[in-house]
Amino acid sequence: MSGMKLTFNGPADGWKQGLPLGNGRLGAVAHGGAAGETWCVTEATYWSGRAEPPATPSRGKADVAAMRELFYAGDYAAGEEMASRLLQAEKGNFGTNLSLCDVVLSFGGGAPSEDAGAGLVRGLNLEEAIYRADFASPASPGISRELLASHPDNVLAARLWSGADSAGGVTFALRLEGRTDRFEAEVSGEGALAFTSQATETMHSDGTCGVLARGAVKIVARGGTVAAADGAIVVDDADEAYVYFAVETDYLQPDGSWAQAAAGRAEAAAAKGYAAIRAAHIADYRALYARVEADFGDSGASALPLGERTRRLREGHDDPQLFALFFQYGRYLTIAGSRADSVLPMHLQGIWNDGEANRMAWSCDYHLDVNTEMNYYPTEAANLAECHAPLMRYVERLAEAGRATAQAYYGSVGWVAHVFSNAWGFTSPGWHYSWGLNVTGGLWIANQLRLHYEYGLDERFLRDTAYPVLKEAARFYLDYMTVHPEYGWLVTGPSNSPENSFYTEGGAERSYTLSMGPTMDQSLVRDLFEFCASASERLGADEALRERLREAIALLPPLRVGANGGLQEWLMDYGEAQPDHRHLSHLYALYPGNQITPQGTPELSEAARKTLTSRMRDEGLEDVEFTLALFAANFARLHDGGRAYDQLSYLIGELCFDNLLTYSKAGIAGAETNIFVADGNFGGAAAIAEMILQSHAGEIHLLPALPEQWRTGRMTGLRAKGNAQVDLVWRDGELAEAAIHAFAPLRTVVRYGGQALPVALETGGSRRFDRAAFLAGEQAR
Structure with missing residues (x-):
């Protein structure tokens, strides 16, 4: 569809104005101007840290039972103190996904200089997944370039040529700059660089452990010369040049064959040639992207540079096609970040990052209390089911790792994971109970298996993957949950409602985070039990378990409306210590769940609406990308297109960098600067799909x-x-x-x-x- 391009006049002043590319494993953000360009390269498996077994002094069921008695007795302070001693993990060598290196191109052979970039036009074509920087006029003869991330050939590939189409007009130097301390690059042959590195850092691990990487760059020129100088490759007076970049890590590769893989791919790409790689890349990409078209009507703004369009949106001008572009951008990022053969799913920054998040207490990891799920919320509806596959495999591995955690912390069968995870299968509670003791984090992410099945109805996937994983989760909750002595309901706990806090009847002197039976937990467990009971019957398996599940379903708490008219976030109608909190986890039953619908549960729908509008009115509401996306999706489920549009308009106009990547504002969760977080892009795309089409609760x-x-x-x-x-x-x-x-x-x-x-x-x-x-x-x- 025409118009599906991100277009800019002038240079990109750094990463936050650069344009992202990816092939599901290898990512790059291209930024620069007429004097030079940088490709910030990332690789999905380039993780610091290592696998470590769960460690806790908890005696399992006995200690959990003692904690519960404290909460039932109203002694929240003593209950939380006990949880801090027994149900709180050490961070250890948790690790993070790190930026790999920068590929630095200096045009004219010198170092990049201050650059106005007159006549430079940059763009990302979503129809072909190709970045291009070119010059609008022959009067500004710079070096034009085109860059793509090929999935079929697993390389970054670029073409450089003279903007004036003159012979011998391409002169540049290419060097590699590592983004971690352990990075070494050297000239390895004619027009070739090789590098070795290790993903180490000291914020999220001890600085000694992480995956190893080896990579290669190959440059081929037509005309001119290619030579080595000071650790760089220099091209002089070429008619045009081609660059091929490849990298491989030892993640989950116990033998040594990986070490030569990148060099082989770079050489194979050079032999194949850019034109063939480009053609194969477009065909492979469009097999996914072209399935969906979106046209919301052109107000005449589609031809404007993207920065002008977002500025006009902030000023209140209509640009309906900008929302269609944002939707397709979300699909583009999904294809770029998560392919059927990707080794890992997308983390908080998808597969891209500029290193900012790695310096914070939070990092490029897997947040299981909405963010990782939101990365994949649009995948099924947006006709990209294959891109969901890496998450499915990851959840299988998480379930296996979570067996030891279920036994160690709770003395229970089955598996459990909590609020954070990583490339190494971390499933323990987080390192502070106030946010880390989210006992349904693993279940939340595992719910994506159920979603994948409901869209595709793949019986083999149900039998071999979804049901086995979810059945073991159900076995954990059946073993772990307890009957509330006052209400007779089956509840989880102690657990939190991510990542919120409350006041008890004792007053507002102190807030608490842990309680029995938070609404989020109960909503997820109900969906789990009902799905497993249904799947068991469909598959003709586990009749005894099915009966236990049905008995348990009858004991689960109902969703409740609080005294303020909103949906209760906790089993008890506690006072909200943070009524402006960024998380909306207790509204899971409305979205993405379907226990609340305007037709089926009008009273609960109005309570959900009350919750949403109350938080929107609070002056302290945090501007958070994923919260805006959730507001939009929840209002869509309530059939309120006007409010959904307002949230999306704010998300696109106020919480996106110039490259349309969403961000979390400085100050939120300790961030020192505005940090790219991918869930706003994916969550916003999912919300747009919900506004146009919904399929849940047995209806389309x-x-x-x-x-x-x-x-x-x-x-x-x-x-x-x-x-x-x-x-x-x-x-x-x-x-x-x-x-x-x-x-x-x-x-x-x-x-x-x-x-x-x-x-x-x-x-x-x-x-x-x-x-x-x-x-x-x-x-x-």
């Missing part, structure tokens, strides 16, 4: 939260649960036409406005609708 809902600003548009290729695909066209704010295509037998209800129509389709069947069909209450065509 067309245009459930269409805002006034998107009066006319179309989206094709969105997926719905039940292995279906939906195309939509709307005009003047009303449905014009919709088509549903079934890739498995489909029995559902299709809703538009206040009308609902039953639909039954066999595999390969399609059905079309228009607005008149719903008005008449009957099916069209």
